[in-house]
Amino acid sequence: MIPPLAIQDGGYVGGAYLVFLLLLLIYVAIMAAKLQRIQRDLSSLADLADRSQGQGSDRGVGQIRGREEEIEAVRQGGRG
């Protein structure tokens, strides 16, 4: 038979450790969201790099089109 005071103490101890775990989880969740944004930014930059490489080969014949729109689209993607 566990005395009631020990059960109450167990609750406080569990509560203290849970609060710390919760704080840690909130921090990890925020950092995960940040990393996701970095990942998204990286993909959009890779797309932009691919496209600009393709355009680079055509540049000599003056066929660069919609550059501003592309950059704006990447910017929008980075913010979202």
Place this chain on the structure above:
Amino acid sequence: MAGAFQSITLRRLAAATVVVMGAGYALAFLYAPQDAVEGFIQKVFYLHVPLAIVSLVGFMVAAVHAIRHLRTGDPKHDARSYVSIHISVIFGIAVLLTGAIWAKGAWGIWWEWREPTLVSFLIVILLYATYYPLRYAIEDRDRQARYSSVFAITAGAFVPLNFLAVRLAQPLIHPRTFSSSGGLPGSMLLAFLVCLAGVALLWVTLVWFELDAKKASGNLKRIRRALEATT
């Protein structure tokens, strides 16, 4: 190459943190005896005290980085100082919350305003809470970094002074972990030291992790600028 090395080191550091913290809390709950006076609630001490120590040391580490930033002007020291303060504030909030829970269980109250240990720690955390508005109120990056470093040094110098003042003051009800009248018994001390090492490793891991994320974000911005300039 350097990035790959850093990610391996971070992975190892994270693994070491899990192992040491796991060992520390296993020792605290399974090996260290129950406190004769406080009973089971004393187990909060293995989390609360290491968090408090690491948080205060972290503020001083931030001050050291801030000094290096002012001396060299290298923004990486400013980033280290900022991240050290950030993680230490989070740990500090955890100290206040776990301390309040322990106080409720041990003393029957959540907070005691007459206790110098509690109030002084609250003052330190509130002082560092003003770091964020100060930093982000300044738009110019150089000035922002410089002023933040000055703050980190001033506040960092306040931390040991504050600690000393609390040790010299007469405690009301807050127990002293390490006092001249005798410390912890061997098994409790061992568990405490392993927990302290684990929490310190956690602090280093989180600082490293956040610095890596900041570095990746900064590198992306640089690549974007370079790409936009070439297209």
